[in-house]
Amino acid sequence: MAVSQSNREPIIEIDSLNVSFGRQDVLRNISLSVPAGQTLAIIGESGCGKTVLLKTIIGLVRPSSGFVKFDGQRIDQLTDQELTQERTRFGFVFQNAALFDSMTVAENISFPLRQHHPDQRAAHEESMLARLAEVGLPTAVLRKRPAELSGGMRKRVGLARALIMKPEVLLYDEPTTGLDPIVSDVINELMMRTRKKNPVTSIIVTHDMKTAQKVADRIVMLYPLARLAAGESQILFDGTPDEIERTKDRRVAQFIRGEAGDRLMEMNENAEEGMVI
Amino acid sequence: MSTGIEYAPRPRRNVLSVLTDPIADLGAVVLRSIETLGDMTLFAWQTLRWLLARLPSRDALYTNMYQIGVLSLPVVALTGTFIGMVLAVQSYSQFRAFGLETQLGGVINRTMFRELGPVLAATMLAGRVGSAMAAELGTMRVTEQIDALSSMGANPIHFLVVPRFLSCLLLIPSLTIMAVFMGVVGGAAYCVFLLNIDVHHYSANSKLYVENWDLLYGVIKSVFFGATIGLVSCYRGFHCKAGAEGVGQAATSAFVQSFVVIIVLDLFLSIMLDNVYSYLWPTSPMLLNG
Secondary structure, eight states, X not given: OHHHHTTSOEEEEEEXXXXXXXXEEEEEEEEEEEETTOEEEEEOOTTSSHHHHHHHHTTSSOXXXXXXXXXXXXXXXXXXXXXXXXXXXXXXXXXXXXXXXXXXXXXXXXXXXXXXXXXXXXXXXHHHHHHHHHTTOOGGGGGSOGGGSOHHHHHHHHHHXXXXXXXXXXXXXXXXXXXXXXXXXXXXXXXXXHHHHSOOEEEEXXXXXXXXXXXXXXXXXXXXXXXXXXXXXXXEEEEOHHHHHTOOOHHHHHHHHTOOTHHXXXXXXXXXXXXXX | OOOOOOOOOOOOOSHHHHHHHHHHHHHHXXXXXXXHHHHHHHHHHHHHHHHHHOOOOHXXXXXXXXXXXXXXXXXXXXXXXXXXXHHHHHHHHHHHHTTOGGGHHHHHHHHIIIIIHHHHHXXXXXXXXXXXXXXXXXXXXXTTHHHHHHHTTOOHIIIIIHHHHHHHHHHHHHHHHHHHHHHHHHHHHIIIIISOOOHHHHHXXXXXXXXXXXXXXXXXXXXXXXXXXXXXXHHHHHTOOSHHHHHHHHHHHHHHHHHHHHHHHHHHHHHHHHHHHHHHOTTOHHHHHO
C-alpha cells in the first residue's frame, strides 16, 4: 500500500527540519515526505519530539531551520491570514482532546464552522449532527460540558470537531493514550472508518504499537536526540507495518516489543551513582 | 513569541570568577528583563492590531464585561465606602486641632477623585479579575486549548485577549466612578453622622476643592490602569509554565506585576495630568489651593 502511495504527489514535505527550545535541540535534520491519502504513524518513546513534529507541520511551532511544505507552500513563509486559511484544511486531534471548558459539546464541535462561516448558522447543526453520528456519540451529549464526559468520549468529541471542516489532513496526537484497551480499539476503528469515508491524509503520533500496526500504511520511528551519536539520523525506521516486524535494528525491535533492555542497566547505574554521592 | 533563551548561571571556576560571575548573573537578569519587556510590547502591539482589525464577537465581549465589570461592582463599592470612612477617621484629629474639621470633605473627596478611587478600583480589578484571567488563560495554555484555537484557524489574541482587554478598558472608568462615589458617600456619612460635622459647611467646602477636572483626572488614570491589567494578566496567562505550579505562578505574577506597573504609572500620570491642568487653566484658583 505504501509503495503505491509513494507514487502520489506529496501533500506534506519536511526538509532538513531542526527545532530547538532555547539550548535544547528537539528535532535534528528531519526529512519526510507524506503522499496524499497516506496514513503515517510516527512512533517513538516519550520526549523524542513526535508531538513537536506534529505541531511544526501545522505551524504551531516554528522551525529553527529547515521547513515544512504543505501542498507546495512553505508553512513558515505564510502570512498570518494565509496560515489561518491553510489551517482550515487540517484537523487536529489533541492528546487530551483540548476541548474548550467554557463551551458545551455542541459549541465545541461547531466552533470552527462558527469561526469561518458565521453566516451559515442553519447548516451548522446539520453538519454537527452528521459528525457526531460519525464518531458514534448520542445527541444527548451535545448539551454537556467537556468536564462531564469520560476520556474516550472527549477524544471522540475532539475527533468530531477536527472533522467538521472536512479537512484534507488529519493530525492525531496520541489518540489512544490514557484510554482502556476497549476504548482504544474504538478510537482505532474510528480512525480507520474516517479514512474510508473521507479521502484524508492522516498523521498519527503514538507510542501505542497496536494503533500503529492496525491503522497505519507507513511507520516512522523517531529516537530522542540525547541518545543518538553526533550526526546519526533521528529517524531510526521508515517503512511499512510488516517491515517493522522484521527490523534488525535493536532499538526499534526493543520499542515495538516494549522491552526495557539497556534502560534497566542505565537505571541501575544511576541508582549506584546516587548511592555513592 | 518568547524566544525561550535561557541564561544559566555560570559554573564557578577560579578566583577571578568570584568577581566576574555576579556581573554575568546581573547581565543575565538585565537581558531577561529586556527580553520580557520586548515580548510584552509585541504582545500589546498584536492586541491593538487585532482590536483595530476586527472587533470581538458580541457574545465574547458581553460575557467578559459581565465577569469583569458587573461582578466586580459590589466589592469595589464596599471597599470604596470603607476607604472613604477610613480617610475621615485618619484626618479628623489633625484637622480638628486647627479647627478645620469642616474642610474634611475637600480632602476626602479630592483624594478619592484623584488617587484612591482609581487606584482602589484598579487594585480590586487586578486582584479579582487579573489573577483569574491569568489562571484561566494559563490553564488553557497548559491543556493545549490555545493551540487548539490556533489549529482551527482562530487567532488566540483576537479570540481570548481582545475581549478581556476591551472589557477592562471600557469598564474600569465605571468601577472607578463607583469607588469614588461610595468613598465620598462613606466619608460624608462618617463625618456628618458620627463626627457630627455640620452638613452645610462640609458640603460647601467639599464643592470648593473639587471640580469636574478631578473626576476626569481619575477616569483618565483608570483607563491606563485597565489597559495595564488586561495586557499584563493575559500576557502572563499566555506565557504560563506547565503544571499546576505554573498556573499558580501566572496568577500571582499577573497581580503583582499589574500592581507594580499601576503604582509606577500613577506617579507619572499624576505629574503629567497636573502639568496638563496648569497648561490649560494657568489662572485657576485650584492651582493656588492645591
